Amino acid sequence: MVRLSLESGFELPVQKAGKILLSGGLVACPTESVYAIAADATNETAVQRVFTLKQRKPDRPILILIPSLQALNRYVAEIPPVARPLMNRFWPGGLTLIFEAGPRISPLLTAGTGKIGVRLSSHPVATALAREIQRPITGTSANISDTPPCRDPEEILRVFGKGIDLLLDGGRLQSGSLSTVLDITTEPPQILRQGAIEDPSNELQGMRSPC
Numbered sequence: 001m002v003r004l005s006l007e008s009g010f011e012l013p014v015q016k017a018g019k020i021l022l023s024g025g026l027v028a029c030p031t032e033s034v035y036a037i038a039a040d041a042t043n044e045t046a047v048q049r050v051f052t053l054k055q056r057k058p059d060r061p062i063l064i065l066i067p068s069l070q071a072l073n074r075y076v077a078e079i080p081p082v083a084r085p086l087m088n089r090f091w092p093g094g095l096t097l098i099f100e101a102g103p104r105i106s107p108l109l110t111a112g113t114g115k116i117g118v119r120l121s122s123h124p125v126a127t128a129l130a131r132e133i134q135r136p137i138t139g140t141s142a143n144i145s146d147t148p149p150c151r152d153p154e155e156i157l158r159v160f161g162k163g164i165d166l167l168l169d170g171g172r173l174q175s176g177s178l179s180t181v182l183d184i185t186t187e188p189p190q191i192l193r194q195g196a197i198e199d200p201s202n203e204l205q206g207m208r209s210p211c
Helices: 011-022 044-054 069-074 083-090 124-133 153-163 201-208
Strands: 002-005 027-030 035-038 095-100 115-119 166-169 180-183 190-193
Touching (some): 002 011, 011 124, 027 124, 035 044, 035 124, 035 153, 083 095
Parallel strands (some): 002 166, 027 166, 095 180
Antiparallel strands (some): 027 035, 095 115
């Protein structure tokens, strides 16, 4: 595993990471709360590597991080009206929204559900990676399934060894909650995981209030 420090800036490390991602490699990078394992989410072989590395069961989906809000419609079947106030309020940030997946999304990522979790990350490195390759990246936490996610580069080295091609070392991350996961394909939307955003439904209640 190659290790690049982000202490002096991340432009050059992200450029190198982008080349690795486009070649089907895996990159560990910091996000808002934990380190993630990034792969080119449009490369099915790379996505399968993520599942194998994490020992993740195929019935557990993996979310994606998009390079920009404008890229969203490339990867989802539709953007329902309920999504707009949530994205305006919480993106970039710690809210993952579940959409109906578009045809470009591999069934591996959806675990056969036809739904895909999407987030626009507020961490500059994670978003820069997606922008570098102009494709979504996987945003799954860096850990073996059902074990605590890695917040420290040394943990990643110990857990994954040579399984990851590049580690973007942003130092130890401060403790923080994982993203809140909200399924907006149901009515009413359902929180699937409580996390960084305590109650995104408040935004929806405001939208539905009478004028």
